[in-house]
Amino acid sequence: MNKHIPPPADTASSPIYDALRRDLVGGRFAAGEKLAINALKEHYQVGLSPLREALNKLAAYGLLIQENQRGFRVPKLSREELDDIARLRTELEGMAFERAIAHGDAVWEADLLAAAHRLKRADVSLDKGEEWERLHTQFHRTLVAPCGSVWLLRFIEQLHDQFDRYRRLGPKMPSIRQELDEQHHQLVELALNRDGKAARALMDDHIHKSYEVALARYQAHT
Amino acid sequence: MNKHIPPPADTASSPIYDALRRDLVGGRFAAGEKLAINALKEHYQVGLSPLREALNKLAAYGLLIQENQRGFRVPKLSREELDDIARLRTELEGMAFERAIAHGDAVWEADLLAAAHRLKRADVSLDKGEEWERLHTQFHRTLVAPCGSVWLLRFIEQLHDQFDRYRRLGPKMPSIRQELDEQHHQLVELALNRDGKAARALMDDHIHKSYEVALARYQAHT
DNA sequence: TTATTCAGAAAAATCGATTTTAAATAAAAT
DNA sequence: ATTTTATTTAAAATCGATTTTTCTGAATAA
Incomplete structure (x- = not known):
């Protein structure tokens, strides 16, 4: 039916990943802010596992800082x-x-x-x-x-x-x-x-x- | 006791992330290979959650390809x-x-x-x-x-x-x-x-x- | 006052089990 | 014989609960 070829997504991006990335780039979070995972879970209406996987990807991408066992923070600006x-x-x-x-x-x-x-x-x-x-x-x-x-x-x-x-x-x-x-x-x-x-x-x-x-x-x- | 300052780890790296990265770069996995998560879990003696988080980071880093709901593969060489x-x-x-x-x-x-x-x-x-x-x-x-x-x-x-x-x-x-x-x-x-x-x-x-x-x-x- | 220790509380990370999705196989139909 | 459609099987993704770790602040000691 649909003849259009879907874009060859390099990294499979989930809705939660896209939303978080958009909000991080758009400045919806304060620089240096520590992310409260439970609050994110509620706000984006998503389970813990998909959320954590998105956060991990964003940390590897450079839009988040992941600290030892201290969760995720928004990188400072300088x-x-x-x-x-x-x-x-x-x-x-x-x-x-x-x-x-x-x-x-x-x-x-x-x-x-x-x-x-x-x-x-x-x-x-x-x-x-x-x-x-x-x-x-x-x-x-x-x-x-x-x-x-x-x-x-x-x-x-x-x-x-x-x-x-x-x-x-x-x-x-x-x-x-x-x-x-x-x-x-x-x-x-x-x-x-x-x-x-x-x-x-x-x-x-x-x-x-x-x-x-x-x-x-x-x-x-x- | 220890006066040495730890290296400022940009991205917090877990043992499983380091091991997988080492093995991927070292060619322990065949290019194009689909990773069997349960096998990895056994081989690296690690739980599912830390493993998946490491795989997600490696995908964002470019050492793995993550496909829609089809798990992870090692990128092809060309x-x-x-x-x-x-x-x-x-x-x-x-x-x-x-x-x-x-x-x-x-x-x-x-x-x-x-x-x-x-x-x-x-x-x-x-x-x-x-x-x-x-x-x-x-x-x-x-x-x-x-x-x-x-x-x-x-x-x-x-x-x-x-x-x-x-x-x-x-x-x-x-x-x-x-x-x-x-x-x-x-x-x-x-x-x-x-x-x-x-x-x-x-x-x-x-x-x-x-x-x-x-x-x-x-x-x-x- | 300043520093240190020790609960208590909060949050993050992990685990085990369930649900969902895709792949593989077999049966049916063209 | 080939394609299509069910059925089964396997694996991935997600969820809920548990465990572990860190953070907070009060109490004690210097």
């Missing part, structure tokens, strides 16, 4: 780590984008235009901006998708999640958003023109501007 | 993935080594010499070479340790484990080993001389030679 993450993002995402531009085909070009369009049209006020965030992540994923390295994509995804813990602190800030949105379209343009060098330069600048936003929020948040 | 891993190792480890040379202090220099010496003196025939492998991993870890990026170190560690799944296929091969051992000492020398450029070039060559060993083993293994 200026040093934000700098680290932003710098690595610049290196890895730039590398991946250049490779994607070298190898991406016509289908990729169409995907890029589609992802950019959906992001532009997204209603930022809907669902606390969650829908916009989803499309934004998907857009950046599409930019680097045909880079040819599954491990590079994996690391980039991980860094994105970490970066977003800083970028999504506090409430919305539509002022800077404007400039970043424009860059999204310029990134697509340079990709379609196969200008790898300029594309990478713009990606560097894009990440740097996002970094400034994230840093400002981090400093306002402390 | 030429494409080996190439991917080797290429990324070259980029990331080269980057980290250069940064380490720029920032490493006198303590690092001493650690380097010590790690290289221990590796040289290691008895390769002992414990199926497990002790040599441990020291080899530790040596490479030391090379990049003061690079200043915990996330970069994390990714490099992960890639090392993946790479070793290929490199450690089949029995020992002492012939090529000689040349690689010499490079270890040259890497230390260039690091002590703070010659970042030359050090990175040698690191590139070192990984490339290791890659050739791993590739030969992979092809012999199929």
Whole structure:
């Protein structure tokens, strides 16, 4: 009946894993907070075993800290780590984008235009901006998708999640958003023109501007 | 009593996690093999819950594939993935080594010499070479340790484990080993001389030679 | 006051058993 | 003979309860 091929899920993700990851990246938990397992069990309406398995996976992924027999905590935030993450993002995402531009085909070009369009049209006020965030992540994923390295994509995804813990602190800030949105379209343009060098330069600048936003929020948040 | 400060375990690792990781990297399980949980439970003499939590962490780490409700499998090996891993190792480890040379202090220099010496003196025939492998991993870890990026170190560690799944296929091969051992000492020398450029070039060559060993083993293994 | 020890309480980790799901085999139908 | 459908078997996932460990705070001693 259904001709659509399901996405080849690299790691089988359960509903509880997805929900926790979303809430951790979205800043629903305070940094440094110790998670009360029984409270989570109630809040997410899930059994102990699936919950613990999700927490273990998130700890291995880097969104939680697991201490000896002392349960799980949300990792602290620090200026040093934000700098680290932003710098690595610049290196890895730039590398991946250049490779994607070298190898991406016509289908990729169409995907890029589609992802950019959906992001532009997204209603930022809907669902606390969650829908916009989803499309934004998907857009950046599409930019680097045909880079040819599954491990590079994996690391980039991980860094994105970490970066977003800083970028999504506090409430919305539509002022800077404007400039970043424009860059999204310029990134697509340079990709379609196969200008790898300029594309990478713009990606560097894009990440740097996002970094400034994230840093400002981090400093306002402390 | 004990004045030694325990290593700041990033992710709390249980005995069962360490054992499984060691055996997965060491090739004790066949690639593509489906893990029989009850058999593991017996073999490692451990309860179901700690075992499952370890398996979940290893899946998030990339040493296992977790399928919908179909348990865990050992990831397949492929030429494409080996190439991917080797290429990324070259980029990331080269980057980290250069940064380490720029920032490493006198303590690092001493650690380097010590790690290289221990590796040289290691008895390769002992414990199926497990002790040599441990020291080899530790040596490479030391090379990049003061690079200043915990996330970069994390990714490099992960890639090392993946790479070793290929490199450690089949029995020992002492012939090529000689040349690689010499490079270890040259890497230390260039690091002590703070010659970042030359050090990175040698690191590139070192990984490339290791890659050739791993590739030969992979092809012999199929 | 400061530090130390010892309950009591709370929480995490683990275990054993149950439920659910997928795989394998056999029977029936096209 | 091949495909389809039941039935059985095996394994994975989940649950509830138990055990173990850590945390808290009061009481004692320095």
